[in-house]
Amino acid sequence: MTTAYLTDFEAASRNGGSKAPWLTGLRRSAIERFAAQGFPGAREEDWRFNNLSPITSQSFLLAPVAPAAPTTQDVARFLYSLPGGCALVFLNGRFSPELSTPAPRIEGVTVSNLAAALGTHGKLLGDHLGQYAKIEKSGFTALNTAFGHDGVFVHVKAGAAMSGPIHAVFVSDRSTAGSVAYPRNFILLEAGASGAVIESYVALQGGSYLVNTVTEAVVGEGARLEHSKIQRESEQAYHVGTTHIHQERDSHSTSFSISLGAALCRNNLDVVLNGLGIEGQLFGLYMGRGRQEVDNHTSILHASPNCSTREVYKGILDGSAHAIFNGKVYVTPEAQKTDAKQTNRNLLLSDRAKVDTKPQLEIFADDVKCTHGATVGSLDPLAAFYLKSRGIGPLLGRKILTYAFAAEILEELPYPALRSGLESLVSARLEEGAEA
Amino acid sequence: MLQVNNLHAQAGEKKILNGITLTVNRGEVHAVMGPNGSGKSTLAQVLAGHPAYEVTEGTVTYDGQDLLDMEPEDRARAGVFLAFQYPVEIPGITNGYFLRAALNELRKARGEDELDPIDFMELAENRLKLVDWGPDILGRMVNAGFSGGEKKRNEILQMAILEPRLAILDETDSGLDIDALRVVAAGVNQLRRPDNATILVTHYQRLLNYIVPDVVHVLAAGRIVKSGGKELALELEAKGYDWLTGGPRAA
Numbered sequence: 001m002t003t004a005y006l007t008d009f010e011a012a013s014r015n016g017g018s019k020a021p022w023l024t025g026l027r028r029s030a031i032e033r034f035a036a037q038g039f040p041g042a043r044e045e046d047w048r049f050n051n052l053s054p055i056t057s058q059s060f061l062l063a064p065v066a067p068a069a070p071t072t073q074d075v076a077r078f079l080y081s082l083p084g085g086c087a088l089v090f091l092n093g094r095f096s097p098e099l100s101t102p103a104p105r106i107e108g109v110t111v112s113n114l115a116a117a118l119g120t121h122g123k124l125l126g127d128h129l130g131q132y133a134k135i136e137k138s139g140f141t142a143l144n145t146a147f148g149h150d151g152v153f154v155h156v157k158a159g160a161a162m163s164g165p166i167h168a169v170f171v172s173d174r175s176t177a178g179s180v181a182y183p184r185n186f187i188l189l190e191a192g193a194s195g196a197v198i199e200s201y202v203a204l205q206g207g208s209y210l211v212n213t214v215t216e217a218v219v220g221e222g223a224r225l226e227h228s229k230i231q232r233e234s235e236q237a238y239h240v241g242t243t244h245i246h247q248e249r250d251s252h253s254t255s256f257s258i259s260l261g262a263a264l265c266r267n268n269l270d271v272v273l274n275g276l277g278i279e280g281q282l283f284g285l286y287m288g289r290g291r292q293e294v295d296n297h298t299s300i301l302h303a304s305p306n307c308s309t310r311e312v313y314k315g316i317l318d319g320s321a322h323a324i325f326n327g328k329v330y331v332t333p334e335a336q337k338t339d340a341k342q343t344n345r346n347l348l349l350s351d352r353a354k355v356d357t358k359p360q361l362e363i364f365a366d367d368v369k370c371t372h373g374a375t376v377g378s379l380d381p382l383a384a385f386y387l388k389s390r391g392i393g394p395l396l397g398r399k400i401l402t403y404a405f406a407a408e409i410l411e412e413l414p415y416p417a418l419r420s421g422l423e424s425l426v427s428a429r430l431e432e433g434a435e436a
Numbered sequence: 437m438l439q440v441n442n443l444h445a446q447a448g449e450k451k452i453l454n455g456i457t458l459t460v461n462r463g464e465v466h467a468v469m470g471p472n473g474s475g476k477s478t479l480a481q482v483l484a485g486h487p488a489y490e491v492t493e494g495t496v497t498y499d500g501q502d503l504l505d506m507e508p509e510d511r512a513r514a515g516v517f518l519a520f521q522y523p524v525e526i527p528g529i530t531n532g533y534f535l536r537a538a539l540n541e542l543r544k545a546r547g548e549d550e551l552d553p554i555d556f557m558e559l560a561e562n563r564l565k566l567v568d569w570g571p572d573i574l575g576r577m578v579n580a581g582f583s584g585g586e587k588k589r590n591e592i593l594q595m596a597i598l599e600p601r602l603a604i605l606d607e608t609d610s611g612l613d614i615d616a617l618r619v620v621a622a623g624v625n626q627l628r629r630p631d632n633a634t635i636l637v638t639h640y641q642r643l644l645n646y647i648v649p650d651v652v653h654v655l656a657a658g659r660i661v662k663s664g665g666k667e668l669a670l671e672l673e674a675k676g677y678d679w680l681t682g683g684p685r686a687a
């Protein structure tokens with residue numbers, strides 16, 4: 001099924017492909033890589049729990065330009081009131097200036113869409129794009145690199161700070177059925193800079209389409225990044241995404257990954273700690289119902305001494321949903337005094353729901369503090385009795401206790417509007433029940 | 437109001453209650469005392485419908501209804517309240533949300549309108565005074581990170597808001613310092629009315645200095661071995677339990 005992608009690539013290259021030789025070269029090597037390795041198979045350790053056949057048995061071609069452009073009102077329900085921030089809206093993978101709000105002008109801060117930045121910041125992108133999320137990682141990353149031409153671009157110069165979060169909203173509409181979009185995002189925070197990006201993946205209507213997204217974030221010395229990814233695709237859609245956070249000395253990053261949508265969702269989060277004194281926080285919440293499959297593969301590379309990471313991922317599975325969590329923590333021999341804590345907790349609301357959870361600690365330094373814990377369980381009967389003894393019956397009690405389980409992650413979300421927006425989404429989701 | 441007749445209950449294979457018979461009338465306060473393992477907490481939990489216990493024999497009638505045939509939530513809606521010995525922590529849910537949800541379930545069962553957050557706050561602020569607390573406590577997560585004393589006080593706050601007709605306090609006094617004990621006791625006393633009743637399950641007599649019972653029952657090995665007036669509690673304080681339970685005499 002790879003042939004269709006190669007044909008599509010040639011067509012895309014003819015129609016206004018890149019002029020910059022570095023980009024042409026990168027895309028060419030990416031498609032060649034894909035041609036050689038194809039999609040990941042079940043024999044590969046990192047993909048062995050996934051059933052990718054819904055994606056690999058058909059050919060998703062580039063999404064068309066939306067025929068009936070949605071209005072600001074259509075997308076308003078996906079936005080949050082974020083003081084000092086702005087929203088960049090992408091429709092079927094293409095930037096829509098009409099639906100976006102202008103970024104505040106701040107000295108040292110550039111926010112735009114990537115397609116525009118390839119013109120204005122070609123040199124910078126030439127140095128960085130594809131250097132972190134490498135095409136060798138998987139056929140999906142190779143395809144995104146070959147095709148991805150738009151997404152959010154953020155550059156914060158040394159010591160500068162964004163005035164609020166950039167919300168990149170990737171909207172799919174009905175016309176995307178059977179097609180694919182390749183959002184590609186790039187964030188560069190120079191030394192001492194700070195910035196925040198929220199990525200939302202949403203659908204105007206139900207539909208079966210593929211989103212294959214890659215985000216590369218570089219967090220310079222002493223810089224601070226807050227990155228959130230909210231995956232709310234159509235429940236018939238497929239979403240495969242990679243977020244790569246590369247951190248330099250004394251930097252700080254917080255990552256949120258919330259997955260509610262898609263028939264099949266695979267989130268890869270790779271964090272590389274490349275310098276002393278780095279801190280990283282990784283929070284995740286995933287909910288599955290019906291026959292949804294949601295997979296989070298996180299990988300933290302402790303490559304330097306005195307770094308600490310804290311990771312908490314929680315899952316709520318109902319119906320016949322299937323979740324996968326794989327949390328890799330790799331500590332190199334140099335990375336003494338590493339402090340890494342990983343927790344994955346899963347709540348099964350139905351007998352048919354299933355979780356495969358696997359911590360994967362590979363530690364080659366001797367003076368480290370690394371802990372992990374994974375649990376899979378159902379609601380606490382004692383807590384349920386406590387609620388009943390106050391007149392709260394089993395249905396409402398189940399919603400309250402499930403919400404309470406999710407709240408540990410939701411409470412950590414930055415910005416009151418984002419937090420309350422997601423609290424409402426999770427509550428509504430619990431209200432809808434196991435199938436919806 | 438409550439008639440317990442020959443009640444037998446067990447946890448798994450272990451028989452704990454071996455034929456309890458007792459009657460509680462409106463307006464009365466009953467103290468249920470006894471040494472550890474006598475079954476007094478089990479009695480409290482069985483009345484509330486705790487799933488860990490199985491009733492094997494006997495009947496419980498509450499306001500003419502078969503209490504044992506009712507789900508725990510229906511017992512609560514009918515006015516039965518258990519103050520837990522070990523209140524459950526529910527991080528992620530605020531006390532205020534929890535209390536309003538519970539009150540509204542009770543109100544719906546009575547055919548009354550649900551309270552919106554504003555009306556609820558008004559009611560709650562009034563009841564908070566009973567336990568000498570400010571409104572901040574409503575914003576904290578249910579029992580999470582509470583001290584032992586705060587948890588017990590929170591049970592009394594729930595009781596003040598839900599206004600049960602039959603309140604069962606399961607060792608609410610254990611682990612409390614004297615100030616917390618006074619606050620808890622004052623709350624219970626102010627909630628006493630001629631049409632409701634209270635069962636105090638306690639190991640120690642000291643709570644009864646603050647809440648004066650009408651009847652005192654002594655449990656041993658899952659049976660009531662003696663019932664009497666409030667002076668029985670004082671006698672227990674002086675002589676211990678052994679003269680009633682047949683255990684070794686205290687020196």
